[in-house]
Amino acid sequence: VVMDGNGRWARSRGLPRVAGHLAGVDALRRLVSASLKLDGLETLTVFAFSSENWHRPRAEVTLVLKLIDRSVQAELETLLLEGVRLRFIGDLSRLPSEMAARLEAAASRRPEHQRLLLCVAISYGGRQEMARAARELADSVAAGDLTSDQIDESLLTAHLRQAEYSVPSDPDLIIRTGGQQRMSNFLLYQSAYAELVCHAGYWPDFSADDLARAVTEYARRRRNYGLVPEEEKPELEYASGANEISAEGGRGTGPGTKRGMAESEREKLRRNGR
16 A cells, blocks of 8 residues: 555645644554455555655654654554564665664564564665665675576565565555555566556545455456456457468368458359359
8 A cells, every 4th residue: 555645635634744644644553454354365565654755854754754663662562462463674774773673673573363464665665676686686696696597587576575675475456545646666566467546535534445445446357467368268269260271271261361262252253153
């Protein structure tokens, strides 16, 4: 989920931006609660702070990071009791060292019975993630642990899924709030076949009903992964047979084949009395 629109939500109400971020925490709490009620949902990833967000005013960056830090500490025990395990992805080395240590400690805690993995993307960027993975694979080649020929899609995918700075699986659905329709450098590699649902409302207003509507929309869509739907295969097989040209002339008499066209010409001549 790309949680977008905190600032615009606050501005539309004549409130300071911090009010939007505080309301955004409440919306995230609702999202986690609603996600726990969905059958089959194992992983939820939320975009909390991007690599580009470091370029915002220093005061806002400091405030957002403190809000994330405090919220994690305040919610941790409740999340564990509800069966939620935390994972933080992104370049955490850019965070204040004490905050990074607290997040690492929170991620090391395991619920007794895990129901949901909540991945929180902090200081995260999809392009930066890919560059980091490329450097690591290049180092493996330089060390003689790999050859460049061994690096393919499967190896890169496995490398990212095992990396502590990335998600362990590809998302099926990406929801973006705030009325925008772009990826904003979020899970660029992993979302190759994800379905996108863009929500017009701002993130602080996002509700359990909005999540249910997004999931319903996802379920309505057909995912073919570049393949032909099963119900269309007979039609393609018929067309292929009708237009096939046999070297021995034993098959393919449809109007699009050489044999079929010759027979059509003879029939015209016969009707014209020639």
